[in-house]
Amino acid sequence: VHVITLTTDFGAQDWFVGTMKGVVLGINPCATIVDITHEIPTGDIRTGALALGASFRFFPKGTVHVAVVDPGVGSARTAIAVQTKNYFFVGPDNGVLSFALAGEKIKAVHRLENKKFFLKEVSHTFHGRDIFSPVAAHLTRGVPIRKLGPPEKGYVKLHWPAPKQTDRVIQGEIIYLDHFGNAITNLPNHLLTRVDATRSLSIGRKTLCSIKAFYQAVPKGKPVAVPGSAGFLEIAVNDDSAAKVLRLKLGSVVTMTVR
Amino acid sequence: VHVITLTTDFGAQDWFVGTMKGVVLGINPCATIVDITHEIPTGDIRTGALALGASFRFFPKGTVHVAVVDPGVGSARTAIAVQTKNYFFVGPDNGVLSFALAGEKIKAVHRLENKKFFLKEVSHTFHGRDIFSPVAAHLTRGVPIRKLGPPEKGYVKLHWPAPKQTDRVIQGEIIYLDHFGNAITNLPNHLLTRVDATRSLSIGRKTLCSIKAFYQAVPKGKPVAVPGSAGFLEIAVNDDSAAKVLRLKLGSVVTMTVR
Amino acid sequence: VHVITLTTDFGAQDWFVGTMKGVVLGINPCATIVDITHEIPTGDIRTGALALGASFRFFPKGTVHVAVVDPGVGSARTAIAVQTKNYFFVGPDNGVLSFALAGEKIKAVHRLENKKFFLKEVSHTFHGRDIFSPVAAHLTRGVPIRKLGPPEKGYVKLHWPAPKQTDRVIQGEIIYLDHFGNAITNLPNHLLTRVDATRSLSIGRKTLCSIKAFYQAVPKGKPVAVPGSAGFLEIAVNDDSAAKVLRLKLGSVVTMTVR
Numbered sequence: 121v122h123v124i125t126l127t128t129d130f131g132a133q134d135w136f137v138g139t140m141k142g143v144v145l146g147i148n149p150c151a152t153i154v155d156i157t158h159e160i161p162t163g164d165i166r167t168g169a170l171a172l173g174a175s176f177r178f179f180p181k182g183t184v185h186v187a188v189v190d191p192g193v194g195s196a197r198t199a200i201a202v203q204t205k206n207y208f209f210v211g212p213d214n215g216v217l218s219f220a221l222a223g224e225k226i227k228a229v230h231r232l233e234n235k236k237f238f239l240k241e242v243s244h245t246f247h248g249r250d251i252f253s254p255v256a257a258h259l260t261r262g263v264p265i266r267k268l269g270p271p272e273k274g275y276v277k278l279h280w281p282a283p284k285q286t287d288r289v290i291q292g293e294i295i296y297l298d299h300f301g302n303a304i305t306n307l308p309n310h311l312l313t314r315v316d317a318t319r320s321l322s323i324g325r326k327t328l329c330s331i332k333a334f335y336q337a338v339p340k341g342k343p344v345a346v347p348g349s350a351g352f353l354e355i356a357v358n359d360d361s362a363a364k365v366l367r368l369k370l371g372s373v374v375t376m377t378v379r
Numbered sequence: 380v381h382v383i384t385l386t387t388d389f390g391a392q393d394w395f396v397g398t399m400k401g402v403v404l405g406i407n408p409c410a411t412i413v414d415i416t417h418e419i420p421t422g423d424i425r426t427g428a429l430a431l432g433a434s435f436r437f438f439p440k441g442t443v444h445v446a447v448v449d450p451g452v453g454s455a456r457t458a459i460a461v462q463t464k465n466y467f468f469v470g471p472d473n474g475v476l477s478f479a480l481a482g483e484k485i486k487a488v489h490r491l492e493n494k495k496f497f498l499k500e501v502s503h504t505f506h507g508r509d510i511f512s513p514v515a516a517h518l519t520r521g522v523p524i525r526k527l528g529p530p531e532k533g534y535v536k537l538h539w540p541a542p543k544q545t546d547r548v549i550q551g552e553i554i555y556l557d558h559f560g561n562a563i564t565n566l567p568n569h570l571l572t573r574v575d576a577t578r579s580l581s582i583g584r585k586t587l588c589s590i591k592a593f594y595q596a597v598p599k600g601k602p603v604a605v606p607g608s609a610g611f612l613e614i615a616v617n618d619d620s621a622a623k624v625l626r627l628k629l630g631s632v633v634t635m636t637v638r
Numbered sequence: 639v640h641v642i643t644l645t646t647d648f649g650a651q652d653w654f655v656g657t658m659k660g661v662v663l664g665i666n667p668c669a670t671i672v673d674i675t676h677e678i679p680t681g682d683i684r685t686g687a688l689a690l691g692a693s694f695r696f697f698p699k700g701t702v703h704v705a706v707v708d709p710g711v712g713s714a715r716t717a718i719a720v721q722t723k724n725y726f727f728v729g730p731d732n733g734v735l736s737f738a739l740a741g742e743k744i745k746a747v748h749r750l751e752n753k754k755f756f757l758k759e760v761s762h763t764f765h766g767r768d769i770f771s772p773v774a775a776h777l778t779r780g781v782p783i784r785k786l787g788p789p790e791k792g793y794v795k796l797h798w799p800a801p802k803q804t805d806r807v808i809q810g811e812i813i814y815l816d817h818f819g820n821a822i823t824n825l826p827n828h829l830l831t832r833v834d835a836t837r838s839l840s841i842g843r844k845t846l847c848s849i850k851a852f853y854q855a856v857p858k859g860k861p862v863a864v865p866g867s868a869g870f871l872e873i874a875v876n877d878d879s880a881a882k883v884l885r886l887k888l889g890s891v892v893t894m895t896v897r
């Protein structure tokens with residue numbers, strides 16, 4: 121397998137992402153490069169971590185996942201590669217890899233210091249092109265991770281906002297708003313194995329009555345909570361944007377109550 | 380050929396499209412995946428059908444075209460695969476495939492019901508990842524369409540707004556506004572084989588004088604109608620957006636008159 | 639190598655770019671197609687030239703670079719292919735290739751006139767699909783450039799705004815604003831080999847004090863000038879958009895002074 125994925129905050133306007141791909145293909149012409157997204161909000165490490173965490177496990181074993189949300193580029197922050205049971209991960213050691221890594225069995229963490237696997241000239245502002253892309257390409261060609269630099273004991277972990285559970289109430293929050301205006305919460309779907317009419321969901325003081333299996337289970341324009349495809353409860357509005365209609369924001373508190 | 384195309388309303392912000400590609404590559408590492416567009420307006424089945432209809436025939440024989448504009452995801456709506464003389468098509472049976480299929484010789488239509496060709500866990504909100512991508516990948520590997528599920532006699536067809544023709548007047552409408560602000564009408568180019576000064580084009584009460592071969596045939600800022608690359612008459616403004624300058628909207632009436 | 643890059647002003651909304659890729663794959667199923675960007679502002683040949691000029695050299699030898707920013711499509715403007723020591727370039731002869739070509743040793747320039755290498759039907763509005771894509775695909779299959787049409791002596795060159803240097807002052811301008819709001823100037827990085835506190839940078843009358851190696855070398859919210867990854871001095875604001883904070887525009891004058 122020669123798959124490399126890219127998750128960045130580089131946007132679509134500039135030549136940055138294309139240039140990274142050119143570097144990869146110069147080292148491994150057989151690489152298949154997949155964009156996860158380049159629309160992570162500028163410098164938003166946490167959202168980058170979420171995007172990678174929600175998608176990495178759908179790729180074939182051996183895939184090299186590269187995440188570059190890197191406001192500290194050029195500074196003393198460390199860059200790392202991580203080998204897990206199933207994948208490789210490459211990026212700055214600022215937490216952007218941590219939600220994905222939390223679900224994987226870690227086999228090795230190495231700092232990226234061996235300049236042999238970088239471009240010859242390394243800028244201080246575009247390590248995506250000069251360090252992360254060539255390192256990822258070399259990994260797909262079978263370079264052992266230990267050759268990239270000295271081992272590290274760990275990596276920076278972002279705080280995961282675990283839901284707070286009491287007897288009859290589980291309190292969570294909105295962790296992501298998607299393109300459709302659906303709001304992904306931090307309440308895992310498995311809390312809902314006993315989905316039934318005895319549960320209700322509230323956002324602030326507003327009660328959302330329905331937890332259903334799919335969007336169209338409620339009339340158009342009505343809110344609904346569904347077990348989401350990322351593994352977490354999602355709040356949606358059938359045929360509309362829940363973010364707009366319900367004025368949801370990142371961090372909005374969501375409460376699930378057993379009546 | 381192992382080409383799969385994707386036409387969706389998923390946008391660029393999230394990890395959805397990338398995840399679909401991961402699923403495809405896990406089943407067929409040799410697949411070449413091409414984005415047609417992911418910027419179909421949310422739930423706009425008709426625009427999805429137009430985009431696919433305007434592009435599918437430029438792909439090599441055997442290409443598997445996947446279209447996911449699917450507001451009914453998770454509900455009882457059917458999912459289908461269609462084999463035509465030249466291509467395969469995969470998507471919800473809501474009409475999104477129908478404009479493309481109208482130009483093809485249909486050989487088989489099958490419902491997607493054989494879970495062997497789905498991901499192991501199927502969500503109720505992301506069939507693009509869990510059903511359509513794996514099915515498309517299996518088709519590129521040579522799985523016969525009949526193995527995907529029971530045959531269907533037909534598929535949902537969207538209404539195509541045919542132009543109304545009388546002796547000296549052809550009345551059509553604007554069916555698409557592109558990135559440049561060019562307005563694509565439903566008036567086929569072949570109506571223009573006898574393009575000459577004796578014809579004029581009107582939008583509402585406003586007469587557009589010129590039907591020309593290309594945009595720069597009129598001065599900058601001036602409107603022009605040209606035979607478009609999608610097979611239909613397009614209304615443009617040289618070096619500007621016709622949509623803005625002429626305040627064009629989807630459904631605006633366009634009248635072609637032989638003087 | 640079978641790499642083709644695409645740089646256009648086609649945007650992401652429509653089926654245009656996907657269709658070009660379909661045409662390429664129909665001619666060369668082994669081609670690897672990389673998007674540099676499709677978000678060049680409509681008809682902005684100069685920005686297209688900049689994007690290609692900043693990225694082309696990071697691709698493997700033999701790559702075919704296609705640039706389609708082509709307001710004159712369908713008119714009498716010439717279309718060309720250029721072979722250099724390392725690459726091929728394909729596009730309209732309107733200057734969009736010229737910044738890249740300025741850095742390459744030219745071996746041949748040919749007009750695209752041999753219809754054998756076009757699609758059978760050529761529209762007057764979408765040469766990206768009908769001419770440039772098929773020609774590029776044929777080049778990756780080894781068709782010699784001389785077969786594409788008659789040789790040309792030169793190609794259209796855009797004016798490059800060279801900085802004006804006097805004894806203690808170098809005056810340049812802003813030539814590009816990127817997705818992050820960083821402003822790329824026309825002042826080459828090598829002017830900064832002697833970067834030190836004795837130099838200051840001014841935009842209009844406002845003095846930017848710091849020329850540093852990376853963004854985080856100044857506090858958050860503060861402006862900084864750094865040697866940029868495209869080879870030119872960049873003006874940034876740590877953790878913010880320099881374009882917004884400093885109200886920078888294309889063409890804004892930038893003055894570097896040795897105190």
